[in-house]
Amino acid sequence: SYGPSAFPNQTWDSSNYWVDVVFNPNTPFTPSPTPQGTTSPTSTPTAAPSSTPAPTQPSLSGASLWNMAITPAMITVNDPNPVELGVKFRAGTDGFISGIRFYKGPLNTGNHIGNLWDSNGALLASAAFQGETASGWQTVAFVNPVPVTANTVYIASYHTDAGYFSMTQPYFNVGYSNAPLYA
Numbered sequence: 001s002y003g004p005s006a007f008p009n010q011t012w013d014s015s016n017y018w019v020d021v022v023f024n025p026n027t028p029f030t031p032s033p034t035p036q037g038t039t040s041p042t043s044t045p046t047a048a049p050s051s052t053p054a055p056t057q058p059s060l061s062g063a064s065l066w067n068m069a070i071t072p073a074m075i076t077v078n079d080p081n082p083v084e085l086g087v088k089f090r091a092g093t094d095g096f097i098s099g100i101r102f103y104k105g106p107l108n109t110g111n112h113i114g115n116l117w118d119s120n121g122a123l124l125a126s127a128a129f130q131g132e133t134a135s136g137w138q139t140v141a142f143v144n145p146v147p148v149t150a151n152t153v154y155i156a157s158y159h160t161d162a163g164y165f166s167m168t169q170p171y172f173n174v175g176y177s178n179a180p181l182y183a
Contacts, residue, residue, distance in 0.1 A: 001084040005113055005159035007121035008086040016171035017085035018072050018103035020137075021116070021156045023181055024062040024145065025095040060099050060141055065089065065181050068137050072166040075135070076105035079163045084115070086157030092180035096145035099127070102158045103166045106135045110162030114140040119153040129158070 001008045065087070085102070100114030112129040127140045148154060176183045 002081055004082065005084055005115065007117055007123075008084045008155060008157050009121065012169075014170035014172040016072070016168045017087065018066070018166050018168070019085055019087045019156050019158055020065045020101040021089065021097050021181070022060040022062045022064055022099045022101065022139070022141075023091055023095055023148075024098055025091075025093045025180065060139055062098055063178070063181055064101060065176065065178050065183050072103050072105075073168040075103075075166055076107045076164050077167050079165070081163045082159070082161045083163060083165065084157050084159045085165055086115075086117075086155045087183050088119075088153055088155050089181055089183045090151055090153050091148055092150060092182065094148065094150050095180075096147055097125070097142070097154070097156070098145045099139055099141040100156050100158060101137055101139045104132065104135050104138050105164060105166050107164035108135075108160055108162055108166070109164075110160060112138065112140075112161075113159045114142075115157045115159070116142070116146055117155040117157065119155065124154075 001010065097116055100116065102112070112132070114127050114129060115123060116125045117123055125142045125146045127142050129138055129140045132138050172183070
């Protein structure tokens with residue numbers, strides 16, 4: 001959906017815009033911000049600390065459609081327009097959506113908002129991405145995980161005010177599954 005943030009209700013050429021969810025069956029996962037590039041109390045640092053703090057993204061665990069090693073065929077689509085991009089999905093079991101992920105190319109700068117919608121376009125949760133890296137998978141946590149019902153369709157999306165999103169097309173010629181999630 002081009003323009004301001006709005007329910008994404010159109011498709012184009014079976015495209016995958018690389019939007020994902022963090023799903024936890026039965027019990028909500030409470031996210032906590034974790035600075036990237038930090039070490040745990042038991043690890044040994046391998047480099048001197050930088051004077052510039054590392055970007056911070058929430059630390060979320062749970063099931064997702066795609067693993068963090070997967071990258072889009074087109075890292076940057078040459079389209080500078082504000083747009084809401086999403087994925088229609090369902091979970092095979094009841095559970096909770098703790099956050100939204102999306103793949104970011106280096107030109108997709110600006111503000112990003114993650115949204116979770118029901119299939120009729122009602123907004124269930126929204127959160128602004130913070131501490132993004134220059135490119136790669138970005139994650140935002142919802143303040144309160146959203147309960148989802150098994151085999152019910154939802155839409156996860158993000159809005160970019162800068163455009164230049166990532167995409168693979170065609171991708172969804174058939175459904176995609178990474179149980180317990182299906183797109």
